[in-house]
Amino acid sequence: MAQMNLLHAINNALDLAMEKNERVLCFGEDVGHFGGVFRSTSGLQDKYGKGRCFNTPLTEQGIIGFANGLAAQGAVPVAEIQFADYIFPAFDQIVNETAKFRYRSGNEFNVGSLVIRTPYGGGIAGGLYHSQSPEAYFTGTPGLKVVVPRNPYQAKGLLTACINDDNPVVFFEPKRLYRASVGEVPEESYEIELGKAEVVSEGNDITLLGWGAQMEVIEQAAQMAKDEGISCEVIDLRTLLPWDVDTVAQSVTKTGRLIISHEAPITGGFSGEISATISDKCFLHLESPIGRVCGLDTPYPLIQEKEYVADKYKIFEAIKASVNF
Amino acid sequence: MNRPDSNAGNAIHQASFTAGDALNIPTLKVLDPQGTIIDGAQMPAIDEALARRIYDTMTYIRVLDERMVASQRQGRISFYMTCIGEEASVIGSAAALSEDDMIMAQYREHAALRYRGFSTDNFMNQMFSNAKDLGKGRQMPIHYGSNELNYMTISSPLATQIPQASGYAYGQKMQGVDALTICYFGEGAASEGDFHAGLNMAAVLRSPTIFYCRNNGYAISTGTDEQYAGDGIAPRGIGYGIETIRVDGNDLLAVLLATQTAREFALKHNKPVLIEAMSYRLGAHSTSDDPSGYRSKEEEELWAQIDGVLRFKTWMMNQGWWSEEEDSALFEKYRTEILSALKVAEKVGPPSLEEIVTDVYSDVPTHLSNQLTDLKAHIAKYPDAYPSGKNGESH
Numbered sequence: 001m002a003q004m005n006l007l008h009a010i011n012n013a014l015d016l017a018m019e020k021n022e023r024v025l026c027f028g029e030d031v032g033h034f035g036g037v038f039r040s041t042s043g044l045q046d047k048y049g050k051g052r053c054f055n056t057p058l059t060e061q062g063i064i065g066f067a068n069g070l071a072a073q074g075a076v077p078v079a080e081i082q083f084a085d086y087i088f089p090a091f092d093q094i095v096n097e098t099a100k101f102r103y104r105s106g107n108e109f110n111v112g113s114l115v116i117r118t119p120y121g122g123g124i125a126g127g128l129y130h131s132q133s134p135e136a137y138f139t140g141t142p143g144l145k146v147v148v149p150r151n152p153y154q155a156k157g158l159l160t161a162c163i164n165d166d167n168p169v170v171f172f173e174p175k176r177l178y179r180a181s182v183g184e185v186p187e188e189s190y191e192i193e194l195g196k197a198e199v200v201s202e203g204n205d206i207t208l209l210g211w212g213a214q215m216e217v218i219e220q221a222a223q224m225a226k227d228e229g230i231s232c233e234v235i236d237l238r239t240l241l242p243w244d245v246d247t248v249a250q251s252v253t254k255t256g257r258l259i260i261s262h263e264a265p266i267t268g269g270f271s272g273e274i275s276a277t278i279s280d281k282c283f284l285h286l287e288s289p290i291g292r293v294c295g296l297d298t299p300y301p302l303i304q305e306k307e308y309v310a311d312k313y314k315i316f317e318a319i320k321a322s323v324n325f
Numbered sequence: 326m327n328r329p330d331s332n333a334g335n336a337i338h339q340a341s342f343t344a345g346d347a348l349n350i351p352t353l354k355v356l357d358p359q360g361t362i363i364d365g366a367q368m369p370a371i372d373e374a375l376a377r378r379i380y381d382t383m384t385y386i387r388v389l390d391e392r393m394v395a396s397q398r399q400g401r402i403s404f405y406m407t408c409i410g411e412e413a414s415v416i417g418s419a420a421a422l423s424e425d426d427m428i429m430a431q432y433r434e435h436a437a438l439r440y441r442g443f444s445t446d447n448f449m450n451q452m453f454s455n456a457k458d459l460g461k462g463r464q465m466p467i468h469y470g471s472n473e474l475n476y477m478t479i480s481s482p483l484a485t486q487i488p489q490a491s492g493y494a495y496g497q498k499m500q501g502v503d504a505l506t507i508c509y510f511g512e513g514a515a516s517e518g519d520f521h522a523g524l525n526m527a528a529v530l531r532s533p534t535i536f537y538c539r540n541n542g543y544a545i546s547t548g549t550d551e552q553y554a555g556d557g558i559a560p561r562g563i564g565y566g567i568e569t570i571r572v573d574g575n576d577l578l579a580v581l582l583a584t585q586t587a588r589e590f591a592l593k594h595n596k597p598v599l600i601e602a603m604s605y606r607l608g609a610h611s612t613s614d615d616p617s618g619y620r621s622k623e624e625e626e627l628w629a630q631i632d633g634v635l636r637f638k639t640w641m642m643n644q645g646w647w648s649e650e651e652d653s654a655l656f657e658k659y660r661t662e663i664l665s666a667l668k669v670a671e672k673v674g675p676p677s678l679e680e681i682v683t684d685v686y687s688d689v690p691t692h693l694s695n696q697l698t699d700l701k702a703h704i705a706k707y708p709d710a711y712p713s714g715k716n717g718e719s720h
Contacts, residue, residue, distance in 0.1 A: 023500075061519055062523060066523075075495075102686075105472075242692050
């Protein structure tokens, strides 16, 4: 075990993957010699050469188009989009190409080796264009997997699993936690199974569900609730597509209550999908309506970030409202 | 890297612009419209066997196109797109490649696929979306693909294959294989962002890619005067630092020469090449289009007179490599072969209902197998409302 922050864990996962398989390539804007604006690819060009870790021109649609071609050829591309806010020029390549490559060809071709890494989320005073959480644009796209880690241990294990998985993955990295989240991480390579949620802490009164950086906020709210005598079961969904319905439904069947919290705006957010499914699976076990604590339906603000975000106080209030319903 | 003194030796002191049409890129021509080699023209590497294979493909595609447009009019298939007018451009370029080279086409390049050996049954099975279609009946007619023949499955969104070709070729280079990627697209698709992204990336990252622009004059109804200003697509290659050539797309020998030379250069230097082939889409955009709404018969007739198939055939006959008797026999052979394969393919049933959920992922995930189970139960209740119910598949 070693102490790593989330960036080190990602860098370490990429390093081990490149060491093990010479077909693994890392590229994107500023990814090469500089090691990425957040330094997640630091040192990889020195170690594996300019052919395998390199800068691309400033074109997100080009990066993902290029990555699709590489993956179809049999390489293992790990493409970085510098901020998730800038992934949209690549939306066509991801939604119409990456996601449909295998299906449309009848499995004559596929881009299953592709991983798209992109930092997402707020809390860094980034305003509209360095704070977004666009995961729900991708969860509506069959053929993709969507994965979000919450800490260094999860980041390394999940990213390694994504690189080894035979399906294309969009891997959202919680950039607020890049340096803030530090933990024990095994030095060797390991995988955390995709499509499986994790019960982070068990409880009986209410289930709290989230992913990525929001897990830290949810855990703080759970502690506030605990101080009031409310026992929360906290679940990290980890993989949003395809998501682990059984683990969530099992928990809600036990607790009878569910709060989902994410950073993205509430309307059209992935919490709506979860709510509908859990209402269907757990209708007769529910003691109160499923609550959602999310971003406002506005662009992500700058100076009013604190008011905008789904913070621990908002989640705590939602917990009390649900328990007292 | 830019330096403060970068342009020291090349400065001007008056506000004199370089004109937008300063580049006037010439067109490579080898065979004149009468089928005679132009004096002093460089010849491509071609012998009788290659010429026959090329002409065989030209004939096949003419027959296929004619037969399938008729089938669409009869309501037997839903949609079709012809290659007519661009056979020399597509086949001449495909014939310059190694079979290991990846072809990433737009959609009007089935002649390249045929050149590689795609069978009549394969064509028919795709167009009839039947159980034997390599693509499992999922895409509209003409969206062919074949892993075995290194022909990437067509996708409808335009230009998406361009940056993919840059990436595919980079993968070939990194793997050290003696093969490159050719990427076909129209002059309309060259307006998409993916064109610019793809060419720039290939140039900067040194991918051995042949970018092959079929400038056929039309993007559905939009003519080139409404598609771009300036001298076509070729100057854009120069702008990206890419070796570029323009070629008469109706001149099979010029296309072959340009593409053979491009292939050698791209592999030797690990660099991309841009070829702009000037031709004309003699047919409609697709069977859903009617060109009489936007262009004249007279215009079409002018281009028909310099048709690349006729030009190449004349040259072959002058070489003593082809005769009218062989010509008639070949047309007849393919008419018979295509019609009989068509009759077989249209009677083959659709893919099984299970295929609706396969290949979304490498394995069928739980939520999809659950959805299939629900769907089957529903179809069993209303079997007459669904084709698979009528086939008795869900019972």
